[in-house]
Amino acid sequence: MAHLYNALALELASRIDAGVYQTGQRLPGVRATSQTRGVSTATAVAAYRKLEDDGYIESRPRSGFYVRNRVRAALPEPRQSRRSARPIPVNGQQMMLGLVQSAQRTDLIRFGTAVPDHSYLPTRAIEKALASAVRMNRIQISSYEFSPGLLSLRQQIARRMGEAGCITDPDDVLITNGCQESLYLALKSLTVPGDVVAVESPTYYGLLQVIDALGLKALEIPTHPGEGMGVEALQLALEQWPVKACVVTPNFNNPLGCLMPHDRRVTLLDLARRHGLSLIEDDIYGDLGFDQRRPDTLLGLAQSMGIADLVIYCSSFSKTLAPGLRIGWLVSTAHRDTLTFQKFVMNSASPSITQLAVCTMLESGRYERHIRGMRQSMAQVVHRMADRLCQHFPMQTCITRPQGGFVIWVELPNGVDANMLAQRALEKGISIAPGPLFSATQKYRNHIRLSCAVLWNERVEKALRTLGQLVKDAAD
Numbered sequence: 001m002a003h004l005y006n007a008l009a010l011e012l013a014s015r016i017d018a019g020v021y022q023t024g025q026r027l028p029g030v031r032a033t034s035q036t037r038g039v040s041t042a043t044a045v046a047a048y049r050k051l052e053d054d055g056y057i058e059s060r061p062r063s064g065f066y067v068r069n070r071v072r073a074a075l076p077e078p079r080q081s082r083r084s085a086r087p088i089p090v091n092g093q094q095m096m097l098g099l100v101q102s103a104q105r106t107d108l109i110r111f112g113t114a115v116p117d118h119s120y121l122p123t124r125a126i127e128k129a130l131a132s133a134v135r136m137n138r139i140q141i142s143s144y145e146f147s148p149g150l151l152s153l154r155q156q157i158a159r160r161m162g163e164a165g166c167i168t169d170p171d172d173v174l175i176t177n178g179c180q181e182s183l184y185l186a187l188k189s190l191t192v193p194g195d196v197v198a199v200e201s202p203t204y205y206g207l208l209q210v211i212d213a214l215g216l217k218a219l220e221i222p223t224h225p226g227e228g229m230g231v232e233a234l235q236l237a238l239e240q241w242p243v244k245a246c247v248v249t250p251n252f253n254n255p256l257g258c259l260m261p262h263d264r265r266v267t268l269l270d271l272a273r274r275h276g277l278s279l280i281e282d283d284i285y286g287d288l289g290f291d292q293r294r295p296d297t298l299l300g301l302a303q304s305m306g307i308a309d310l311v312i313y314c315s316s317f318s319k320t321l322a323p324g325l326r327i328g329w330l331v332s333t334a335h336r337d338t339l340t341f342q343k344f345v346m347n348s349a350s351p352s353i354t355q356l357a358v359c360t361m362l363e364s365g366r367y368e369r370h371i372r373g374m375r376q377s378m379a380q381v382v383h384r385m386a387d388r389l390c391q392h393f394p395m396q397t398c399i400t401r402p403q404g405g406f407v408i409w410v411e412l413p414n415g416v417d418a419n420m421l422a423q424r425a426l427e428k429g430i431s432i433a434p435g436p437l438f439s440a441t442q443k444y445r446n447h448i449r450l451s452c453a454v455l456w457n458e459r460v461e462k463a464l465r466t467l468g469q470l471v472k473d474a475a476d
Contacts (some may be wrong), residue, residue, distance in 0.1 A: 004039055004043045005039075005043045005044075005046035005047040005050060006047075006050070006373065006376045006377070006380070007376060008033075008037060008039065008043065008044065008047035009046075009047040009048075009050040009051050009054075009380070010290075010376050010379055010380065012027070012047065012051055012056070013051060013054065013056055013379075013380070013383055016051075016056050016057075016067055021067050024066060024067060025066065025067050026063070026064050026065070026066050027048070027057060027064065027065045027066065027067070029064055030044045030045055030048060031044075033047075033048075048065050050380070051065075052065070053384075054380060054383060054384045054387065055068060055384065055387040055388070055391075056068060056383075056387075075386075075389065075390050075393075075395070075397055075398060075399050077225045077226065077398055077399070077400055077401060078225050078398040078399070078400060078409060078410075078411035078447070079225075079398070079411070087196040087217035087218060087219040087241055089212070089215075089216075089217055089218075089440075090208045090209075090211045090212035090216075090217075090218050090440045105431075107429055108426075108429055108430065108431045109429060109430045109431065109454065109459060109460060109463040110431045110451065110454060111430060111431055111432050111433075111450045111451050111454065111463070111467075112422075112431035112432045112433045112449075112451065113431065113433070113451060114254060114255075114319070114406070114407050114433075114449075114451050114453075115319075115323055115451070115453070116319065116374075116406065116453035117453055117454050117455040118322075119455050120374060120377055120378075120453055121320075121321065121322050122321065122361075122366065122367075122370045123322070125361060125366050125370065126321060126322055126325070126357060126361070129356075129357035129358070129360040129361050129364075129366075130353065130354075130357045132357075132360055133353050133356035133357045133360060134353065137352075137356055140352055140356065141352045141353040141356065142352075143352060144348055144349045144352070145175075145349050145350065145351075145352040145355055146344065146348060146349050147174065147175075147340045147341075147343040147344040147348070147349060148171075148173065148174040148175060148336075148340050148343070149173070149174065149175025149329075149349070149350060149355060150175065150352070150355040150356065150359060151170065152359050152363075153175060153327075153355050153356075153358060153359040153362070154170040154171075154173040154175065154329075155170045156359055156362035156363060157170075157173050157329055157362075158170040158172075158173055159362075160362065161297070161300075161331070164286075164294050164296065164297060164300065165296050165297065165300040166296075166297045166299050166300035166303065166313070166331075167300075167303060168331055169333075171336070172331050172332060172333050172336055173329055173330075173331055174329060174330050174331075174332075174336070174339050174340055174343060175327065175328075175329050175350050175355060176316075176328040176329055176330060176343065176350060177326045177327075177328065177347065177350050178316050178318050178323075178326045178327070178328040179282065179284045179314055179315060179316035179318060179328040180206050180210070180328075181328060181343075181346075182314035182315070182316070182328045182329065182330040183206070183207055183210050183247065183280065183282060183314055184210045184213070184214070185330065185339050185342050185343055185346070186245075186280045186312040186314055186330060186332075186335075186339070187210055187211070187214055187216065187245060187247070187280065188214060188342055189312075189335045189338045189339050189342060190244060190245045190278050190280075190312075190335075191214065191216055191244050191245060193214065193215030193216065194215065194216070194217065195216050195217070195242075195244040195245070196216070196217045196218075196219050196241050196242055196243045196244055197211055197216050197217065197218055197219065197243070197244060197245050197246070197247060198219045198221050198234060198237060198238075198243045198245070198246040198247070199211070199218050199219070199220060199221065199246075199247050199440070200220075200221060200223040200228070200229050200247075200248060200249065200253055201220035201221055201222060201223055201438075201439060201443070202223065202255055202256065202409065202435065202438035202439055202443075202444055202447070203220070203223075203247075203253075203438055203439075204249070204253075204254045204255070204282070204438070205433075205437040205438055207247055207282070208438075208439075208440055211440070218440035219237055219241060219243060220439065220440060220441060220443075221233050221234050221237060221246075223253065223256065223258070224258065225256050225258055225400045225401075225409065226256075226258050226259075226400075226401065226403075227258060227259075227260060227261055227264060228248070228249075228250060228253060228256075228258045228259070228260035228261075228264065229248050229260070229264075229268070231264055231267045231268050231271060234246065234268070234271065235271055238271070238275050238277065243275075243277060244278070245277070245278045245279070245280060246272070246277055246278070246279050246280070247279075247280045247282060248260075248268070248279060248280070248281060248282070248298070249281070249282045249283070249284075249285070250265055250281065250283075250295075250297075250298050251283055251285060251286040251289065251295045251297075251404065252285035252286070252288065252289065252402065252403065252404035252405040254284075254285065254405065254407055254449075255400075255407050255408075255409045255433075255438055255449040256400050256402070256409050257285075257382075257400055257401075257402025257403060257404060257405045257407060257408070257409070258400070258402070258403065259289070259295060259403040259404060262296075262301075265298060265301055266301065266305075268298075269298070269301060269302055269305055269307060269310070270305075272307070272310050273305070273307050273310065276310075277310065278310055278311075278312070279298065279302075279310055279311045279312070280311075280312050280314060281297065281298040281299055281311055281312070281313045281314065282314050282315075283297055283298075283313060283314065283315045284314070284315050284316050284318065284319055284328075285319060285404055285405040286315065286404075287319075287320050287371050287375075288319065288320065288371075288374065288375060288378050288404045288405050288406065289375065289403065289404035290375060290378070290379040290382075290402075290403055290404055291403075295404075297313060298311055298313075299311045299313040299331065308333060308334075309333060309334035310334075311332075312330060312331070312332040312335060312339075313330060313331040313332070314328070314329075314330045315328060315329060315330075316328030316329070317358060319405075319406075320367075320370075320371055320374060321358065321361065321367070321370075325354045325357070325358060326350065326351065326354060327350065327354055327355060327358045378404075378405065378406045378452070378453065381406060381452040381453055381454075381456065382402050382405075382406060382408065382452045384452070384456065385408055385450060385452040385464075386399055386401070386408060388461070388464045389408070389410065389450075389464070389468075391468075392464050392465050392467070392468030392469075393410075393412075393467075393468045393471055393472075394412075394413050394468075394471060394472055394475055396412075396413035396414075396475070397410060397411065397412060397413065397471070398410070398411035399411075406451060406452045406453040407449055407450065407451050407452065408449070408450050408452060409447065409448075409449055410447060410448050410449070410450060411446065411447050412446045412447065412448065412471055412474075412475070413446070413471070413475040414446060415446070415474070415475060416446045416471055416474040416475050417445060417446065417474070418434035418435045418436065418444070418445055418446055418447055418448050419434045419436060419445070420474070421434065421448065421470060421471065421474060422434040422448070424470050424474075425466075425467055425470060428463075428466050428467075428470070429463070430463045430466065430467055432448050432449070432450060432467070433448060433449040433450075433451075434447075434448055435447030435448055435449070
């Protein structure tokens with residue numbers, strides 16, 4: 001029943017967002033909905049109650065359910081970022097470490113770190129998979145699973161990528177300790193200290209850490225909050241600077257949640273071909289699109305264009321299974337041997353037991369069942385967060401409309417300092433991620449990123465009201 005009512009609630013929410021049902025309009029009755037959708041009355045009632053909890057509809061005694069007057073549409077999207085003047089070394093990332101350490105406090109409402117609450121993750125299935133790995137592979141789990149990693153896991157990953165339209169040889173898959181290590185290895189294989197790397201702006205702060213650690217320079221490329229990296233701006237950058245590599249997240253950029261359109265991807269790949277530019281695709285949120293159909297990968301499109309050698313693909317199960325498993329991977333034909341050697345030199349191998357457990361999850365089909373439900377859950381919590389921001393934050397606020405993932409990027413009224421806001425929020429037991437973390441040039445001083453994948457309860461509702469009041473006080 002849970003899957004059915006969640007699916008029905010998500011479908012109706014999408015229709016409300018699209019304007020099929022207008023504010024004040026009465027929804028079809030519970031009995032009519034159960035008949036037309038082929039579900040039980042109890043399922044229809046549960047779906048309507050879910051929509052009510054999420055702020056989409058309201059019940060009126062003896063009358064039915066009506067679409068609420070929601071102010072969400074009144075908050076526009078943030079503006080596209082501006083082009084950076086030049087490539088610069090990355091610094092100031094110590095702030096990020098402080099954020100992560102503070103977020104370990106168990107008393108905090110954790111809007112600041114992009115880690116799903118355990119209630120959204122298949123913890124019991126993982127526990128069983130780990131137990132099975134210990135029981136069935138006692139000798140193997142006590143041994144190194146040297147680079148490139150467990151063959152059966154690489155075969156399962158290659159199969160899933162093939163189903164997503166990216167034909168992958170298991171020999172080209174390299175298992176890593178999370179996506180962060182994949183990005184590190186990819187950049188290390190393509191660059192030397194001092195090289196210029198083009199990045200989205202805003203971008204994931206962990207990538208900036210990697211660039212800093214490798215002694216590289218970041219060149220920030222303007223990124224549209226709905227359509228991703230500005231390819232025209234990247235072309236201008238390539239004409240002006242010796243860009244060695246470009247890191248891009250076509251599927252649900254963190255922190256914007258944007259989905260790059262197909263034609264823009266083609267233009268990006270054509271630009272890479274003309275300039276001999278290596279692309280590193282970060283696809284860690286690719287499984288978490290809201291429309292149930294997984295978007296294609298940049299690598300798959302590059303294969304169809306005959307330029308797959310220009311793309312190194314990176315991903316992980318950290319956002320969908322459990323971050324503590326530390327199972328990521330990368331795919332590259334052109335740089336396979338170099339990457340495998342670098343991984344071996346770095347730490348020899350990823351843990352055998354977690355590789356076996358993840359492989360069991362994939363082989364059994366449990367991962368696919370889980371991810372279908374998680375997509376629905378993430379769509380719902382993002383919609384709910386957007387609704388609450390519109391209720392509690394000043395009208396001068398701008399918010400993104402993510403199409404996947406579980407984070408929202410918020411542009412606060414002018415004059416609100418995100419770093420100061422983060423400190424005041426922490427004093428109230430609320431963790432947020434201030435905007436300067438997402439820029440090599442410390443831009444976005446009046447922006448914050450919020451994770452929506454929290455365990456929703458009255459404490460969260462109160463925290464958002466408190467955060468909204470802190471923003472209003474700072475804006476006065």
